[in-house]
Amino acid sequence: MMIRPGTEWMDRAACHGVDAALIDASPTRGRNLGAIHRYAAELCRECPVQRECAADALATRAEGVIRAGVPVPERAGNKVRRRMAFTRLRAIAGVGP
Numbered sequence: 001m002m003i004r005p006g007t008e009w010m011d012r013a014a015c016h017g018v019d020a021a022l023i024d025a026s027p028t029r030g031r032n033l034g035a036i037h038r039y040a041a042e043l044c045r046e047c048p049v050q051r052e053c054a055a056d057a058l059a060t061r062a063e064g065v066i067r068a069g070v071p072v073p074e075r076a077g078n079k080v081r082r083r084m085a086f087t088r089l090r091a092i093a094g095v096g097p
């Protein structure tokens with residue numbers, strides 16, 4: 001997760017203090033993305049700030065990360081998957097379509 005100053009909810013995140021490389025979903029050769037997705041999904045499932053995280057991912061146009069349990073492809077990646085990821089993030093954040 002990208003840490004931005006002034007976002008106090010991040011202190012309560014299940015991934016707070018976790019090595020960012022463990023939840024970085026960018027498709028770098030040689031990385032086990034399946035294992036990364038599973039690990040992140042575990043963290044996010046019990047996270048008390050999923051909604052804030054999803055809203056922040058929408059606001060920052062996240063890419064190449066897992067936010068609120070949703071793998072968000074990079075901008076240059078699969079456009080359909082990226083659109084679907086943002087639809088899921090909007091649902092989690094509780095904002096309109």
Ligand code: SF4
Binds near residue numbers: 050
């Ligand atoms: S929902 Fe997942 S990525 Fe977002 S703050 Fe929580 S643990 Fe981190």
